[in-house]
Amino acid sequence: MPYAAAGFAVFFAMAASPEFPTRASFTGVVFLCAALLSLVRRLEVQGQIKQNFPALYAFALGAFLFSFACATKDIRxxxxxxxxxxxxxxxxxxxxxxxxxxxxxxxxxxxxxxxxxxxxxxxxxxxxxxxxxxxxxxxxxxxxxxxxxx
Structure with a gap:
């Protein structure tokens, strides 16, 4: 629960800002991912989680790859x-x-x-x-x- 609260607090803190650069959302995304992983770990259906772990991993990797590609373009x-x-x-x-x-x-x-x-x-x-x-x-x-x- 603290990770989810911290994740939402990061986005809430930027609500009043006139500009919200994408890089500012990184910390919030990390906290929300930690909260999601903590939630997934607590589920009692461990067999299903282990079976679906490659799909979850691929989804998370795909979500971050777009961010890394944009950052690489800007850096270049x-x-x-x-x-x-x-x-x-x-x-x-x-x-x-x-x-x-x-x-x-x-x-x-x-x-x-x-x-x-x-x-x-x-x-x-x-x-x-x-x-x-x-x-x-x-x-x-x-x-x-x-x-x-x-």
Whole structure:
């Protein structure tokens, strides 16, 4: 019962949020799966459970595979775009431009309503704030800032 309550609490806590990224539901899903498995274990028809376990396992695996596939797609997109951004920053540095402006944020898949996965930790419009100053130091440039793409 505590797992089910915790699972529903996770989803309830996000009800007031203006945005509910899919990755935020992971903990709730894990708690609800634990509650379901606990319930299945308590059933007195152990023979039927053992007989149907491969089907239950396949169903659970299929449910999580979609999530893993979407996450893999987003990670790949962000990696490719960050690599392109890094090449641009280095090209600007070679030209002698030490105050670099880049497009921000890095957009990702909109399939699950996740328009900007890197929004919180990506380059911002203020060159003096983190992570801009750390990124500028990493690339050996004076400053870096984002130009809004809206």
């Amino acid at each position: 997109e962000i990696h490719v775009k960050w690599k392109q951004r890094a090449e641009y920053i280095l090209a600007q540095k070679e030209k002698g431009v030490l105050d670099v402006e880049v497009r921000e944020p890095i957009p990702t898949s909109v399939l699950l309503g996740n328009k900007y996965a890197a929004r919180g930790n990506d380059i911002t419009t203020d060159p003096g704030k983190w992570p801009n100053n750390s990124i500028a130091a990493y690339f050996g440039i004076r400053s870096i800032c984002g130009v809004e793409i809206w």
